Amino acid sequence: MEAGDGESRVRLEKALAAAPPWAGSWDAFAWPSRARVRDVLLGGKDHYAVDRQAVAELADAWPQIAQAAASLRAALHATVALAVGELGIRQVLVTDYGYPTAHTSGPDLHTTAQRVNGDAVTVVYLEPDPIAAAHLRAGAHPGTVLRADIAADPVRAVALAADEGGYDPALPVCVLLPEALSRAGDPARILRTLARVLAPGSLLLAAAPPDLPPARHAAALAARHHMPFHTRTHDQLRALLHGAGLRPSPGTGHDQGACLVTALVGGEHG
Numbered sequence: 001m002e003a004g005d006g007e008s009r010v011r012l013e014k015a016l017a018a019a020p021p022w023a024g025s026w027d028a029f030a031w032p033s034r035a036r037v038r039d040v041l042l043g044g045k046d047h048y049a050v051d052r053q054a055v056a057e058l059a060d061a062w063p064q065i066a067q068a069a070a071s072l073r074a075a076l077h078a079t080v081a082l083a084v085g086e087l088g089i090r091q092v093l094v095t096d097y098g099y100p101t102a103h104t105s106g107p108d109l110h111t112t113a114q115r116v117n118g119d120a121v122t123v124v125y126l127e128p129d130p131i132a133a134a135h136l137r138a139g140a141h142p143g144t145v146l147r148a149d150i151a152a153d154p155v156r157a158v159a160l161a162a163d164e165g166g167y168d169p170a171l172p173v174c175v176l177l178p179e180a181l182s183r184a185g186d187p188a189r190i191l192r193t194l195a196r197v198l199a200p201g202s203l204l205l206a207a208a209p210p211d212l213p214p215a216r217h218a219a220a221l222a223a224r225h226h227m228p229f230h231t232r233t234h235d236q237l238r239a240l241l242h243g244a245g246l247r248p249s250p251g252t253g254h255d256q257g258a259c260l261v262t263a264l265v266g267g268e269h270g
Contacts (some may be wrong), residue, residue: 031225031226032225032226032227035096035131036051037227038096041055042070046099046135054227058222061214062214062218065218071257075207075260076176076205079174082203083174085117087174087203089174091123091168091173091174092113092176093124093158093161093165095127095150095151095176095178095180096151096180097136098136099132099136100135100136100138108139110123110143122144124165124166126148126150126157127146127148128149133147146165151180154193154194169198172199172265173198173202175205176205177190177207178207181208181240182231187230188240188244191244191246202266203262204262205261206240207237208230208231208258209231219231237261241261241263247263247265248261
């Protein structure tokens with residue numbers, strides 16, 4: 001290993017030392033959960049009446065919400081295939097994935113990574129929902145599932161992936177943020193942290209519900225169910241990435257209802 005290879009790990013350790021302790025609480029069944037609502041939208045089976053009722057309300061406000069969830073999940077797989085198959089990245093960190101879908105709507109991410117490059121890819125799921133994490137852990141081999149919330153504490157989430165998930169911070173990684181930026185109070189803090197600790201050549205996928213009237217109406221309803229999220233335009237999403245020191249892709253436009261932007265760490269998109 002060259003002398004400079006440890007710089008990303010040093011930056012991560014410094015950020016971890018400066019981070020405040022994380023204290024989280026979780027009430028799994030009093031309200032709909034993001035993971036179970038996502039499972040309803042993707043045609044899964046791990047949900048309850050309270051989740052189905054919430055989805056009915058959200059879909060009434062935003063009829064394209066299930067299509068947006070499906071297209072976002074497809075975008076995760078496409079980004080992994082790009083990172084592993086074309087960019088040569090051999091590590092994947094995914095947040096807010098939720099319940100496994102191998103037996104419902106399609107393969108999970110570790111399966112996609114394997115298909116592209118055999119078993120030589122490290123896939124780490126950083127899942128804030130403890131029930132979803134347990135379900136995912138049962139079927140994610142050879143992926144690793146860790147209980148972590150990158151929206152609440154990005155430094156500790158990435159450090160946990162390095163300490164317990166086999167992630168090497170000295171090497172490029174593909175980071176997938178399907179929901180973290182839309183549910184975080186300070187998404188810029190997440191992106192600044194990642195820009196600081198990820199190795200050059202890493203690829204990041206950022207996503208957010210579109211800033212359109214139906215999605216904004218759904219966001220207001222979701223807040224009443226203790227699942228707040230923020231809508232954004234592509235320009236706003238790209239500005240967040242650029243402001244954090246990342247290099248967003250030039251493309252804009254809605255992908256079936258979801259705003260999607262990829263960005264590189266320490267390089268320009270070709």
